[in-house]
Amino acid sequence: MTNAHDTEQLSGFLRSRRAAADPSALGAPGLGLRRVPGLRREELAEAAGVSLTYYTRLEQGLATNPSSQVLDAIARALRLDDVERAHLQRVAVGHAAPAQSARPRLRTDIATLLDRMTDVAAMAMSPSQEIVGWNRLGHALMASHLDPMAPYGDHPPNKVALLFTDPASRSLYREWEYEAVLAVASLRYVGAVHASREDLQRLVGELSVASDDFARLWAEHPVVLCTHGTKLYHHPAVGRIDLHFEVLHLPEGDGHFLLLQYAEPGSSSDHAMSLLASSTITG
Known part of the structure; x- marks a missing residue:
């Protein structure tokens, strides 16, 4: 209905x-x-x-x-x-998923799986793109200025919110406008499935007020099913990185998914990712 x-x-x-x-x-x-x-x-x-x-x-x-x-x-x-x-x-x-009474926690074994992906920048995300888990390389690539434990608290960071409201995250992308359109278009597509989620509706409302760019793009109703592609970064520690990405949905069917990013083997980006990975080793 x-x-x-x-x-x-x-x-x-x-x-x-x-x-x-x-x-x-x-x-x-x-x-x-x-x-x-x-x-x-x-x-x-x-x-x-x-x-x-x-x-x-x-x-x-x-x-x-x-x-x-x-x-x-x-x-x-x-x-x-x-x-x-x-x-x-x-x-x-109106084929929307049922409302979630509470944000489900990431399964412990999924968190362990992320940690085992040493050559891949990995993040686990909710339907509204809250970052609910990441491995060390995912943290170093996407948000090294945030607390490594941020995804595991009561208020995890949101990837779309960071893109539009966090200067450090915004400067990470060499083609920010393209990434912004893609993020809004993906959120629109997912929002049709999970329209009843309060966190999704709250995110859209807050970002519409906090970011003129988001409000403009949201009003244009872009729609994209974003499952794979390439992302272009300029990382503050290792410079230019071109990465492939894949989106894998978890089998529970609650909208949570993994965002996996990796470099072409032997490329300069692969070397940069190796340097970034080595910087996360604390001994």
Whole structure:
């Protein structure tokens, strides 16, 4: 059943994608002066084969539980990609995970596993991207200025919050704007699944106030399923590092996942990671 948060997500997502759509792709470049970019509601409704009244109610959050056929038609008219289509279906039907009464602790054996990954910068994260565990190399790479025990207390650091509000974390990325968009887009995608989590809603509210950059990007409704790729760093201790990353979801199905980052073997980044790892050895 769709709740108010899902309705807000659906309305905002539809408006953002309609504003970003190219009218000429529907053969409507000359239908009068456009006061705002993108498609008009009547153009999108016609292209999707739905009534203007129904689409307007859908975009305003007044129509609930639209059929998959209607959503597919709207997705085709908006030329959404596969991830955006899945996101549209999810927020429209309200398939959100049940609310968590308390933040689950990281299993001890997962923490042990992270410590055994000596050549990989590893972090365990919650659905709202709280860092709930890391190994020594993960800490040295991502947040050496924070207490190594920070993930294991009552208020673990949040990776998205650090990206937008912590100067040391922000300066770590050579392409900060790209990373910022990716972080918000990933949070949007996960938020459709875990919309009822209070920590996620609180994070969005706090960052919308604390960071103009976050508020701007959140309002644009980017959506990305971020599972692998490359990250470009400039680390204060070892300089430029290019790392591959993989996201692995834990089998409990509660949204917790591992972020694993590693260098190409034999590369200058691999050498830099070895130097960084050696700096974490305390004897």
